[in-house]
Amino acid sequence: MVRALPAIRCLPSGEQELLLKAALLPIGAGLAAWRAWRARNTFDHVDRGSLRLLALVHCNLGRNPAGADALGDDAAQLRHIHRGAW
Numbered sequence: 399m400v401r402a403l404p405a406i407r408c409l410p411s412g413e414q415e416l417l418l419k420a421a422l423l424p425i426g427a428g429l430a431a432w433r434a435w436r437a438r439n440t441f442d443h444v445d446r447g448s449l450r451l452l453a454l455v456h457c458n459l460g461r462n463p464a465g466a467d468a469l470g471d472d473a474a475q476l477r478h479i480h481r482g483a484w
Contacts, residue, residue: 413439415463420458428459429468441475452476453483 410418419431432455444452447481456476466473 400403411481414451416446417451417455421451421458423458425459425462425465429465432459432469436472441479449479450483453480456480 416431416435419478420428420435422428423431439448447470452474453476456479459469460473468483469476
């Protein structure tokens with residue numbers, strides 16, 4: 399008899415999907431995903447997986463001059479998270 403393995407949640411949450419879009423899509427769509435995530439979240443209560451994704455968001459948006467300007471005050475926080483990831 400074969401026993402079924404327990405279900406493991408390995409897919410990203412809806413919030414993490416927004417961060418993935420912000421980290422991977424071109425600047426326009428990435429900023430839209432970032433704004434959607436930021437409207438619902440703060441940096442104070444971020445899960446571990448999302449924290450890792452925030453470092454990638456910095457790579458995509460924070461290093462682009464247009465993205466860094468659009469991020470405003472969040473750019474410094476993302477830079478700090480990115481540095482902490484390495």
